[in-house]
Amino acid sequence: MPAKAVDAINGGLLAHLVTIDPDGSPYVRCVWTYAEVDSLMIGSMSLDKRYIRNLQRDPRVSISYESGVIDDHGLAEYLVAEGHAEVLGDGGGRVLLNRLGAAYIGPDADFLADPAVGEGHRIRVRLTKVTGVGAWLA
Template sequence: MSSYLPEKVKKLADSPIYVTLATIRPDGSPRMTVLWIARDGDELLLSTIRGRAKERDIARDPRVGIMFLDQRDPYGYVEVRGRATLSEEGGRELIDALALKYTGDETYRWDAPEATRIVIRVTAERVFTTG
């Protein structure tokens, strides 16, 4: 499948915009969570903690959706549908980079000491843009 992201998506992912991640619950219904986002080339990166519902959802069913809503143009949203993988590798570095991007703090300090950070890496299969 394609992992190409249009420039509009790259620009939004590189800005401090909040996104909504949709995962699939065990009963098939959607779970939606507002998150920070980063980009690695044509892949989208999100962060979670080991054991949270979204991590369990993705481990069971990797299909996800991400919606970008640009506050400057709310009719110009972007929807990315794809598949996610989970990895502990780079988890702490990602959340620290996201904290810097979104808050200006160099370190994310709100995790419990025993928390294990997970990288959610999304490869786009379909991208819908409006506006």
């Protein structure tokens, strides 16, 4: 993934995560993500969520973002990342979500900072394809 896209995503762009339900239909959920060149990280506080169960059964995902920029044709610039997700068993969801709170809520956010909330879980998406339209893909 290009550095401009990593920076934009880590600046607080909301992600639309698509997983696959047991009947083969898509399931879409908005999530916060942290981007790296070759992967995306997602935090979750519970394994008892539909998208987590979907990932444990079928790890294929698509994640979309809009940059907030409208191009000369009136269309929003976008990025779509595809890959395979893995629910990590090392905790870390609370720490990741608290860190992401600064980008999504504000620099002084204290989101899930209380350790009594629990550790949660992290999901790593190893990217296989990144497509889209916009200067952030240059």
